[in-house]
Amino acid sequence: MSAPLKIAVLGASGRMGAEAVKAIETATDMELVAALGRGDSLDTLLEVGATHVVDLSVPSSTETNVRFAVEHRMHAVIGTTGWDEAKRESLATLLAKNPGTGVLIAPNFALGSVLASAFAATAARYFESVEIIELHHPNKVDAPSGTAVRTAELIAAERASAGMDPSPDATETQIEGARGAVIDGIHVHSVRLRGLVAHQEVLLGGTGEQLTLRHDSYDRASFMPGVLLGLRTVASRPGLTYGLDGYLELGR
Numbered sequence: 001m002s003a004p005l006k007i008a009v010l011g012a013s014g015r016m017g018a019e020a021v022k023a024i025e026t027a028t029d030m031e032l033v034a035a036l037g038r039g040d041s042l043d044t045l046l047e048v049g050a051t052h053v054v055d056l057s058v059p060s061s062t063e064t065n066v067r068f069a070v071e072h073r074m075h076a077v078i079g080t081t082g083w084d085e086a087k088r089e090s091l092a093t094l095l096a097k098n099p100g101t102g103v104l105i106a107p108n109f110a111l112g113s114v115l116a117s118a119f120a121a122t123a124a125r126y127f128e129s130v131e132i133i134e135l136h137h138p139n140k141v142d143a144p145s146g147t148a149v150r151t152a153e154l155i156a157a158e159r160a161s162a163g164m165d166p167s168p169d170a171t172e173t174q175i176e177g178a179r180g181a182v183i184d185g186i187h188v189h190s191v192r193l194r195g196l197v198a199h200q201e202v203l204l205g206g207t208g209e210q211l212t213l214r215h216d217s218y219d220r221a222s223f224m225p226g227v228l229l230g231l232r233t234v235a236s237r238p239g240l241t242y243g244l245d246g247y248l249e250l251g252r
């Protein structure tokens with residue numbers, strides 16, 4: 001049997017971080033070597049000899065955390081939101097200077113969510129209209145969700161390759177925000193409601209019909225198989241992978 005992966009969790013006291021600590025502690029091929037939170041020194045990662053980090057911190061910290069890991073040749077699995085195109089490009093440049101190091105940015109670790117986004121992208125070329133509604137717990141600090149941004153990007157790319165027009169919309173006047181955020185031409189609406197965890201609907205409309213693709217995470221345990229898959233795979237995928245779908249055989 002090979003040596004266990006030596007894993008550090010960043011954001012370990014948070015909702016996701018605490019769940020990841022539990023999942024890693026029960027995985028026989030992994031050893032939890034550090035559980036760090038706000039204010040802890042990243043030098044601890046070097047002191048404990050971490051080979052992998054999982055970043056589940058906050059959008060304002062994740063880039064600093066992950067760049068430190070990559071500069072010290074640790075593989076990183078990132079669940080934290082906020083990795084826009086400019087940050088991803090800059091990270092890819094850093095990775096090119098640290099060959100052999102792998103990073104996964106996973107907007108959503110839940111297998112059902114990854115599949116729903118892929119199905120939505122496939123379906124979006126057959127429907128004139130498409131909009132996204134994401135629904136989350138009210139403690140979430142960012143909107144729209146990283147998952148919704150990624151889903152919109154996938155849908156927009158698919159529609160562009162099919163040469164489709166924008167979804168029809170006759171709106172001439174509106175109260176600001178009424179039509180949601182617009183990401184690559186796709187409207188995204190964010191709901192924040194006590195009792196929710198993480199949910200998304202993609203609404204696809206054609207003349208006389210509607211297809212709705214909905215995914216629900218009722219518990220953060222739903223994200224853990226994806227976190228563990230990411231940790232087990234990332235070292236064999238040097239460079240930057242954006243989306244857990246990059247590690248799955250989705251037949252697309």
Ligand SMILES: NC(=O)C1=CN([C@@H]2O[C@H](COP(=O)(O)OP(=O)(O)OC[C@H]3O[C@@H](n4cnc5c(N)ncnc54)[C@H](O)[C@@H]3O)[C@@H](O)[C@H]2O)C=CC1
Pocket residue numbers: 010011012013014015016017036037038039056057058059061065078079080081082106107108109110146223
């Ligand atoms: N990819 C996925 O499947 C999922 C991603 N998320 C994302 O993960 C992130 C965390 O979500 P939650 O756990 O709900 O948030 P949370 O607020 O419960 O946890 C974040 C934790 O990070 C800590 N922290 C702040 N600065 C830090 C630093 N510099 N280093 C280490 N830790 C630091 C905070 O003190 C807090 O304990 C968010 O961006 C969220 O959108 C959440 C759920 C699933």
Ligand SMILES: O=C(O)C1=N[C@H](C(=O)O)C[C@H](O)C1
Pocket residue numbers: 081107108109136140141144145146147148197198199
């Ligand atoms: O903050 C959350 O809770 C979640 N964040 C991620 C996102 O922004 O998409 C993943 C999931 O939706 C839960």
